[in-house]
Amino acid sequence: xxxxxxxxxxxxxxxxxxxxxxxxxxxxxxxxxxxxxxxxxxxxxxxxxxxxxxxxxxxxxxxxxxxxxxxxxxxxxxxxxxxxxxxxxxxxxxxxxxxxxxxxxxxxxxxxxxxxxx
Numbered sequence: 001x002x003x004x005x006x007x008x009x010x011x012x013x014x015x016x017x018x019x020x021x022x023x024x025x026x027x028x029x030x031x032x033x034x035x036x037x038x039x040x041x042x043x044x045x046x047x048x049x050x051x052x053x054x055x056x057x058x059x060x061x062x063x064x065x066x067x068x069x070x071x072x073x074x075x076x077x078x079x080x081x082x083x084x085x086x087x088x089x090x091x092x093x094x095x096x097x098x099x100x101x102x103x104x105x106x107x108x109x110x111x112x113x114x115x116x117x118x
Contacts, residue, residue, distance in 0.1 A: 023072025033066045034090040034110045047087045
């Protein structure tokens with residue numbers, strides 16, 4: 001009887017721990033992403049959707065906010081921010097490489113050279 005009870009207790013704890021380790025399947029996030037125009041919007045959203053686990057990505061040029069819904073069992077916000085930086089757009093936590101930034105269309109370049117020099 002003790003063995004049966006021990007087995008049930010073991011499996012109960014195992015499944016409880018597994019349930020806690022699973023992330024939110026529909027986690028909502030907002031992140032600031034630098035950009036200017038509709039071309040930026042397309043590039044930013046495409047980069048976000050390129051990350052497996054991103055269910056929704058909408059960038060607003062006026063507020064510079066990227067609204068995301070992602071499956072945290074598959075990905076996290078850091079991976080999305082790195083993917084966006086990889087196509088030339090700075091995020092709250094990840095800055096795009098200068099070479100990549102300078103390769104995007106000039107109308108999409110948002111950095112002010114006067115501010116960077118200071």
